[in-house]
Amino acid sequence: MVLNDADHALVSVLAEGLPLVSHPYRAIGSQLGMDEAEVIARIQAMRDAGIIRRFGIIVRHHELGFKANAMSVWSIPDGVVSEIGRRLGDAPEVTLCYRRPPRLPDWPYNLFCMIHGRDRAAVEETIRALVQRFDLAQYPHAVLFSTRRFKQTGARYGRPIPRAAAE
Amino acid sequence: MDHLDQRLLNEFQQDFPLESRPYAVLGERLGMDEDEVMDRLARLTRGGSISRVGAVFRPHTVGGSTLAAMAVPAHRLEEVAELVNAFGEVNHNYQREHRLNLWFVVTAPTKARVAEVLDEISQSTGLQVLDLPLLEHFHIDLGFDLKWS
Numbered sequence: 001m002v003l004n005d006a007d008h009a010l011v012s013v014l015a016e017g018l019p020l021v022s023h024p025y026r027a028i029g030s031q032l033g034m035d036e037a038e039v040i041a042r043i044q045a046m047r048d049a050g051i052i053r054r055f056g057i058i059v060r061h062h063e064l065g066f067k068a069n070a071m072s073v074w075s076i077p078d079g080v081v082s083e084i085g086r087r088l089g090d091a092p093e094v095t096l097c098y099r100r101p102p103r104l105p106d107w108p109y110n111l112f113c114m115i116h117g118r119d120r121a122a123v124e125e126t127i128r129a130l131v132q133r134f135d136l137a138q139y140p141h142a143v144l145f146s147t148r149r150f151k152q153t154g155a156r157y158g159r160p161i162p163r164a165a166a167e
Numbered sequence: 168m169d170h171l172d173q174r175l176l177n178e179f180q181q182d183f184p185l186e187s188r189p190y191a192v193l194g195e196r197l198g199m200d201e202d203e204v205m206d207r208l209a210r211l212t213r214g215g216s217i218s219r220v221g222a223v224f225r226p227h228t229v230g231g232s233t234l235a236a237m238a239v240p241a242h243r244l245e246e247v248a249e250l251v252n253a254f255g256e257v258n259h260n261y262q263r264e265h266r267l268n269l270w271f272v273v274t275a276p277t278k279a280r281v282a283e284v285l286d287e288i289s290q291s292t293g294l295q296v297l298d299l300p301l302l303e304h305f306h307i308d309l310g311f312d313l314k315w316s
Contacts, residue, residue, distance in 0.1 A: 008276075011224065017221040020205045020212075043185055053222075055223075056182065056183035064176070085305040088306075090306070098302075098304040103298075107297055144263040147263065147264055150260040153259075
């Protein structure tokens with residue numbers, strides 16, 4: 001699916017969130033010069049194409065009592081990192097899992113998992129269990145708990161709304 | 168927060184209705200009217216439990232993004248964090264327990280702009296910025312079971 005200018009404008013608006021009004025898609029459409037059915041159809045198309053990974057209520061974990069979050073990282077040989085990543089990603093305790101390039105000498109790690117928990121001990125216990133279950137003790141590993149959140153907002157992928165559509 | 172708030176938060180993180188009056192659809196499922204759904208969502212948003220009702224995009228489909236890390240001297244942490252926050256392209260910014268102590272995500276309409284933001288941060292702070300772009304994702308934000316007990 002190739003996004004057109006109207007889609008990019010829609011992406012910008014969706015990153016901000018749906019308004020809390022009775023007909024939110026109509027409200028978005030009137031901002032962008034589209035009708036309600038068109039807005040719904042384009043969101044559906046982006047969802048079907050996998051461009052929208054999730055569409056729904058986006059909660060803030062910290063405020064809901066998930067006070068601890070750790071980035072758990074491993075240095076895993078290239079030949080097996082994808083397989084291990086897939087298995088870890090399927091584990092229900094893992095909220096995000098991805099591979100990134102190592103940056104030597106500062107950063108040897110290439111596999112990242114986010115673990116959220118109600119407190120630090122719970123997150124540590126979860127990581128211990130994952131290491132055991134997936135036989136990860138053999139790989140260099142670090143756990144980076146977050147100690148302070150300076151910013152957390154939605155990603156702004158979208159291009160600026162074209163003037164013609166905004167007016 | 169009552170049981171209906173908890174259900175609102177937990178059951179509609181995915182597959183939010185793409186229908187003319189989506190809040191009325193939520194209300195039907197939970198046994199309340201549309202206005203009450205909107206009131207509850209507004210209250211939960213004000214209280215900080217909800218970030219928004221919206222979309223999470225698959226990385227690299229509608230623009231560029233990366234995870235960046237910096238080793239910031241302790242006495243400069245607040246100053247540098249504030250400078251990083253000032254970029255609209257930065258949407259997460261955390262202090263973490265490591266020599267690399269500042270971690271943030273940059274998202275922009277193009278990869279070129281992402282690189283530019285990292286450069287500008289590096290130039291204005293005089294500190295190295297590690298660029299750790301996504302190579303492969305195994306599990307990306309499918310919502311979160313809040314496991315209310």
